[in-house]
Amino acid sequence: MVKRARLLYNPVSGHEIMERNVAGVLAVLEDAGYESSTFRTRPEEGSTQAEAKRAALAGFDLLVAAGGDGTINEVVNGIAGLKHRPMLGIIPVGTTNDYARALKIPREDPVGAAKIIAKGQHIGVDIGKANDQYFVNIAGGGNMMDLTYEVQSDVKSALGYLAYLLKGAEMLPRMRPIQMHLAYDEGTYDGEASMFFLSLTNSVGGLEQIAPDAVLGDGQFTLIIVKTANLVEIVQLLTMVLTGGRHVNDDRIIYTQTKRLDVAAKHGEQLKVNLDGEYGGDAPMHFVNLKQHIQAFANVAAIPDDAIADQDEVVKGKLIASVHALHDAHPNDSEDTAH
Numbered sequence: 068m069v070k071r072a073r074l075l076y077n078p079v080s081g082h083e084i085m086e087r088n089v090a091g092v093l094a095v096l097e098d099a100g101y102e103s104s105t106f107r108t109r110p111e112e113g114s115t116q117a118e119a120k121r122a123a124l125a126g127f128d129l130l131v132a133a134g135g136d137g138t139i140n141e142v143v144n145g146i147a148g149l150k151h152r153p154m155l156g157i158i159p160v161g162t163t164n165d166y167a168r169a170l171k172i173p174r175e176d177p178v179g180a181a182k183i184i185a186k187g188q189h190i191g192v193d194i195g196k197a198n199d200q201y202f203v204n205i206a207g208g209g210n211m212m213d214l215t216y217e218v219q220s221d222v223k224s225a226l227g228y229l230a231y232l233l234k235g236a237e238m239l240p241r242m243r244p245i246q247m248h249l250a251y252d253e254g255t256y257d258g259e260a261s262m263f264f265l266s267l268t269n270s271v272g273g274l275e276q277i278a279p280d281a282v283l284g285d286g287q288f289t290l291i292i293v294k295t296a297n298l299v300e301i302v303q304l305l306t307m308v309l310t311g312g313r314h315v316n317d318d319r320i321i322y323t324q325t326k327r328l329d330v331a332a333k334h335g336e337q338l339k340v341n342l343d344g345e346y347g348g349d350a351p352m353h354f355v356n357l358k359q360h361i362q363a364f365a366n367v368a369a370i371p372d373d374a375i376a377d378q379d380e381v382v383k384g385k386l387i388a389s390v391h392a393l394h395d396a397h398p399n400d401s402e403d404t405a406h
Contacts, residue, residue, distance in 0.1 A: 070129065072101035072156075073122040075115055075142055077108045077134030081160030081175055085133050088177035092133070092158060095178060099185035101129060108138065119145025122153070129154045131184065133177065135161020139203055140343040147194050147201040147360060155192075155363040156184040166204050169268035169283065171366035188367040191284045191359025191378055193267050197352050202342040205271055208330065208350060209245055209262035209338065210296070244296040246333035247350075251290055251325040257333070261296040265289070265328060265354055269374070276312035283365075285376035286358030290328060292321040328354040 074092060076085045085092075089105060096103040106122070108115045119130055119142040130153045132142040139157060146152045158180040159167030170190075173179035195202045244259035264271075265288040269281040278289035295301060300319060307314040315322045331351040332338035338350040359378070367375075 069102045070100055071127045072096050072103045072129040072131060073118075073127045074103060074105045074131045074133060074158075075108060075118060075122075075138070076105065076131075076158070077115075077138045077160070080134040080138065084160045084175060085158070085177060091178040092131070092181040095181035095185050096129075096131070099187075108134065108141075113141075115141035116145040119143075120149070121145075123149055123151070127153050129156055129184070131156035131158060131181075133158035133160060135159070136163065136165055136204060136343050137161070137345060139166055140201075140345070143194060143203050143361065144201045147196075147357070152361055154189060155361050156181075157363065165270040166268065168270040169204075169281075170363065171369035173366075183366050184364045186366075187364075189362050189364045190367060190375060192361055192363045193284055193286060194357045194360040195265060195267055195288065196355050196357055197340065197342055197347060200342060200347055201357075202267075202347070204268055204343055205264065205266050206340065206342050206347070206354060207262060207264040208340045208352075209247070209260060209293070210243060244294075245336050245338055247292075247338065248329075248331045248333055249292060250329040251323065252327065253323050253325065256292055256321060258294065259296070260292050260294050261301065262291075262293040263328075263330060264291040264293070266291070267356075276308050277314075279312035279315065282373070283370070283375045284359045284378055286356050287324040287326060288328065288354070288356050290321070290323050290325045293319065294321070295319045326356045330354070 074089070074096070076089065078086050093103045093105070106118045115138060122130055123146045130142055130146065132139045132155065138161070142155065157167055157170065157172055158177050159172055159174045160177060164174045167174055167180070172183050192203070195206055197206055244261050246258070247256070247260045247263065249256040249263055266278040266281060267288065268283065269276070269278050271277040277291070281289050293301070293304065304314050304317060304319060307317065314320060329351070330338070330340070340347045340350060340352055
């Protein structure tokens with residue numbers, strides 16, 4: 068039976084890079100054995116999510132999300148609640164492309180990303196559920212969330228530490244702690260916090276050391292609770308992130324692993340929740356990790372062994388990648404053996 072793939076692409080992501088590469092991506096998918104078609108995402112809220120669900124129910128074997136983290140989020144929200152879920156391919160052409168960073172997929176190279184799908188290596192990835200919504204990379208709440216997401220990636224690349232300091236100074240009037248109740252696997256926190264943060268990967272806002280020990284597919288969130296709301300201390304913590312992930316042992320934060328989290332604001336305060344970079348509603352909210360809920364294509368050979376949970380498909384993918392690499396290095400060995 069012929070496998071079917073549906074490419075859902077955001078035409079405006081990455082300075083319209085996908086519009087120029089649709090034909091090339093489809094050619095790679097066709098060569099990999101997929102009968103392929105496309106869906107050009109629309110501005111209407113929920114259109115991508117609805118199309119992902121429709122395609123899944125229509126029996127498509129593979130959905131390819133081409134765009135930024137928001138496009139991936141919409142596709143996952145379309146299929147995560149279904150009993151039978153297609154495989155997920157990712158073509159990152161957004162701004163930060165955190166999820167693609169974690170899966171070692173080439174960014175701003177649509178055809179190169181499609182070739183990762185064609186290799187056939189995939190892993191079971193965890194999906195977060197927040198009440199009745201899903202997220203693939205991060206969830207969080209509190210005033211510090213704005214600081215991590217309002218700094219544009221190009222500014223961050225150019226200015227580094229200074230970019231956060233400048234944005235922090237701009238946000239100073241609203242940088243205050245919120246009284247929170249947070250219940251997780253290892254305990255409960257009741258008190259002031261400027262942010263709580265759940266991560267499924269090690270890449271957040273282009274930074275790969277916020278959750279340095281995150282493991283793909285292990286069924287655990289990385290939970291970070293930032294207790295301080297002092298601007299200087301927050302910038303110090305961000306600097307520790309940028310210089311090797313030294314924040315994990317700092318007394319001003321709680322850093323732990325958990326399979327679930329219950330969040331509520333105390334004293335009637337509003338606590339906005341951010342899901343994959345977008346507003347996802349207000350607390351109270353219940354979060355649960357859905358272990359290896361979706362099979363996603365990834366550059367398995369490039370991901371360190373200790374960054375992926377034990378999975379049969381991962382072991383198989385690593386072996387296949389090793390054989391291919393050996394063949395590429397010694398292309399004539401098999402011919403010599405045959406003679």
